[in-house]
Amino acid sequence: MKLINKFTKTSLDARRIVILGVHGWFPKRSIQKMVGDPTGTSVKFCQEMAYSVITFFNDLGMEISNENVIQIPLSGEGIVENRVDNLYKQLEKRMDEVRSADIVLVSAHSQGTPVSVFILNRLLENKEIDPERQTIGMLAMAGIHHGPFPIMRENFIVKFVFNNNDENDVAKASGEELFEFNDPHEKITKYYHAALFNVLNSGVRICAVASWFDQVVPLYSATLQGINHPNLYRAIYVERRDYNDDFFTCLIDFVMKLRNRGISDFGLLVHLSDLIMGSFVYGTQGHSTIYESDNVYK
Numbered sequence: 001m002k003l004i005n006k007f008t009k010t011s012l013d014a015r016r017i018v019i020l021g022v023h024g025w026f027p028k029r030s031i032q033k034m035v036g037d038p039t040g041t042s043v044k045f046c047q048e049m050a051y052s053v054i055t056f057f058n059d060l061g062m063e064i065s066n067e068n069v070i071q072i073p074l075s076g077e078g079i080v081e082n083r084v085d086n087l088y089k090q091l092e093k094r095m096d097e098v099r100s101a102d103i104v105l106v107s108a109h110s111q112g113t114p115v116s117v118f119i120l121n122r123l124l125e126n127k128e129i130d131p132e133r134q135t136i137g138m139l140a141m142a143g144i145h146h147g148p149f150p151i152m153r154e155n156f157i158v159k160f161v162f163n164n165n166d167e168n169d170v171a172k173a174s175g176e177e178l179f180e181f182n183d184p185h186e187k188i189t190k191y192y193h194a195a196l197f198n199v200l201n202s203g204v205r206i207c208a209v210a211s212w213f214d215q216v217v218p219l220y221s222a223t224l225q226g227i228n229h230p231n232l233y234r235a236i237y238v239e240r241r242d243y244n245d246d247f248f249t250c251l252i253d254f255v256m257k258l259r260n261r262g263i264s265d266f267g268l269l270v271h272l273s274d275l276i277m278g279s280f281v282y283g284t285q286g287h288s289t290i291y292e293s294d295n296v297y298k
Contacts, residue, residue, distance in 0.1 A: 014064070014102045016068060016102050017064075018104050019069060019070070020073075020104070020106045020107070021041075021043060021073040021074065021106075022106065022108040022112035022115055022116045023041040023112050024041070024112045025077075025111040025144075041109065042075050045291065046073045048294065049107040050069045054068075055298070072094055074087040077174065078174055079177045080115055080188060083111075083174075084119055087115065087119060088122055091119070095128055098123070098128055102134060103135045103137075104129055104134055105136075105139070106120065106137070107141075107297065109143075110143065110144050110216070113141075113143030114192050116140070117192065117199055118192070121198055124198065131202050131203030131204055136204045137204065137205045137207065139207050139296070141237075141290050142211045142217045142222050144181055145181065145192075145208070145221050146181055146182065146218075146225065147179055147180070147181035147183075148179065148181075148216050149277060184226070196227065197227075200232060201229075203231065204231065205233070208222060208223050208224050210222030211286035211287060212236060213239070213242055213279075214276075214277070214287045214290070215279055215285065218277065219236065219273040223236070223256070225270060233260055234259050234260055236252065239289060248272075252272055252276075
């Protein structure tokens, strides 16, 4: 019966849709006062995804309303492991809704993407979700899968953020942990890759979307250059003002299409990533503008 359900299940079977929203890394409180309080992005991710899902089904001729969509924004700071434990406890209070869903979607950003993968992996291990019965997908926006730009360690703004934290400040510890994802031999990275493969092999589909002129996460990191899997789809978001229909843009588009078809680019995307790095100084804020676009969620 499970085999029959696996091959006959379609998105048209959707009656109950659950959306989880997971925000990225928060800087320390004093920095938030200067750059703005990021609290509430998990709510935004849920709302944007809900709107896109409802629009998608309505365009297919299905009547899906807000009553069919359950939004569960998850919020909490810290290093990845602590965030996973904290957010999973929040989710346990609404686990019945997750179990009964026809579709489970996760919308995550930056550091929230590895956090979300670990949460999905725990849900699978605890048999709270079932890819053979449910359609499960994740939107990873500017995900810090292979870490931030390594050169950021020497950035004066980053040093200011980290060096002006108290020794036990949560923001400092979680911020420094981000650079551990640069090294595939770090313990957190090994755990992450194992969880990621388990999630993908189980049938969960991940859409990894990078951002043009991202000042934090390189293109190769946001699109999971080091991972090959048929359930992984890569895309890139470009703000309208930054788009040029030139050779370089078409080259990156071509390389992304190669990777989506399972064809190697021989590491070309890694070399191209530095050329579209954003700037903290000149206002190319691609790392945060990515989650403002409706098309990213659609």
